[in-house]
Amino acid sequence: MLIRKPSDIEPSEITDRALYQNRRAFIKSAGAAALTAGLPGWFAAEAAIPGKIALPPIRKSAYSTNEPLNSLKDITGYINFYEFGTDKYSPAVLAKSLRTRPWTVRVSGEVKRPKTFEVDELIKLAPLEERTYRLRCVEAWSMVIPWIGYPIAELIKRLEPTGNAKYVEFTTLHDPDQMPGQRAFFGSLDWPYVEGLRMDEAMHPLAILGFGLYGEVLPNQNGAPVRVVVPWKYGFKSAKSIVGIRFVEKQPLNSWQKANSREYGFYSNVNPTVDHPRWSQATERRIGDFFKRKTLMFNGYAEQVAHLYAGMDLRKYY
Ligand SMILES: Nc1nc2c(c(=O)[nH]1)N[C@H]1C(S)=C(S)[C@@H](COP(=O)(O)O)O[C@H]1N2
Ligand SMILES: [Mo]
DSSP: OOOOOGGGSOHHHHHHHHHHHHHHHHHHHHHHHHHHHTOOOHHHHHHTSTTOOOOOOEEEOTTOOOSOOOOHHHHHHSOOOGGGOSSSSHHHHHGGGOOOSSOEEEEEESBSSOEEEEHHHHHTSSOEEEEEEEEEOTTSEEEEEEEEEEEHHHHHHHHOBOTTOOEEEEEEOOOTTTOGGGGOOSSSOOSSOEEEEEHHHHTSTTOEEEEEETTEEOOGGGTSSOEEEOTTBOGGGSOOSEEEEEEESSOOOOHHHHHOTTTOOSOOBOOTTSOBTTBOOSEEEETTOSSOEEOOGGGGTHHHHGGGGTTOOTTTOO
16 A cells, blocks of 8 residues: 655646646636637647547536545556556556557447447547546545546436346456456456446446546546446446446456455445455545545445445445
């Protein structure tokens, strides 16, 4: 786990956070000016950067937290993405060469309209929103990340799952040529990386498909070109670089549960009262902070999601 003193925080981190926040203020005023002047606005300007994939317009969301954002440097540099190594720093380097176009996502299983989407089609399926969420890793560190995406529910309602669809399973790309972590013989996971949600969890408006962060397309190490983000669960539930979405009747066996079912279950809700067998979950270290803070039930989203688990023993369903 990373433990940093305030003196370790480089000025560059503070700078890019401030720059982003200023840029957003600028975007707001530029947007208003563009409206009155009939100009294309800032999104067109973004699209003009050569070689860069542009996102459709992004709107703000009431679901965002207004806690201070973590720096782009931390969000893109301190990472779990086992397909690119089991340490925190390799993914930023090794994921650079991941090819994110062309990219398809296959929707299958218990659904009336199975379909394979081109990722650029998927991006345009519903309006993109900026969703600033807390991310709490099971390793007891956390960050605040300004994601861009839309609710998974927007996709699901267009697909018409059948009555047998009780769970949704997400699968990451399996390509050992591109993902060196998938070539490791031991100490890693069974590939591809699989995660799952109960249908009502996947339909919850907080659960999103992520396509970007900090106003831009997702950096590869953060799960480009499309990933899941479920803010009230430990980070590992949020599968990156997905190529498959399958509606199933039985609870999926997620990768971490398969690797160690004593330590990782299916639900993996952030819960300060249920410790990991090897460490406490009562507190966490926000990356960039000196002091630890208390971990909040459902990562602070209890008001919105507690009803999903009413009557369930969360010690048993961990
Ligand atoms: N495919 C895949 N997705 C993954 C992981 C991974 O190893 N492989 N790690 C998970 C874990 S443990 C965390 S904490 C988050 C971290 O990445 P983020 O900061 O981009 O959300 O990604 C999750 N999604
Ligand atoms: Mo994690």
